[in-house]
Amino acid sequence: MGKLTIGCFSSLVGSMSLDFAVKLSAAAIEKGHKVDFWVSGNGTMLSIKGQRAFKDYSALMKPVQELMGKGLTITACEACAEARGYNKENTMEGFKRHSMDWYLASAFNADRLLHIGGE
């Protein structure tokens, strides 16, 4: 099985790119692949806990938590998060926070890197 590194820089609300990236992660994990998921820029919005699911907005906290339970490694850019007021205290349990070199280190031995840019 392979390793997929996904980087997504788009916001949770206002873009469907994170929805796509999470669904892709789920499909890859379902097939037995390892997935490292990096969020940076506005994508760090995904890391906040307490997201409320409304039908008119993307709500990814539950699927992300389920995927973490299946082995997804998901990490937010710490500086991007802090700049937006997303601190350690309001980060979803299990969601890691690192500097940008974590993403590049994950790419080091990834079979594929899928980078999904920001807005």
Next chain:
Amino acid sequence: MSTTKLGFIVQRPPYKSENPKLALTHAISSQSVEVYLNDGDIVTADVAFIGDGVLNCLKNQKAMEKYALSSTETHIKNSLLLDLNVMVCKEDLDRLGLSENDIVMDAEEFGAEVTTKVVPFSEITKMMEEVNHLLFF
């Protein structure tokens, strides 16, 4: 010991979105990635500005004065200081009526030894073919 090569392609203009700056900060982070890797393993970063992305390279940006932000220009100079391979598409500079005189070509004041390379797009595509992974910003 092995090397993974990453290519950062910057297509978007500066300050309209966060993307160009994130491209540079991620590329610069290649210099500290070893903390996660085994001895001798490295990640290299080539940065290429194409399309409207070449506007990121304009000299004398006033980001600090106007927005109290570090400029993309400063990030390019830091990239040069760290010996990253920074390329700018010549055809796109020509299209915008720009030349080497208009863009950041060096960072001598920072102590950088490498310079920006203005290259034809064919050279950028060659880099894109040679790297392990491409990241478009």
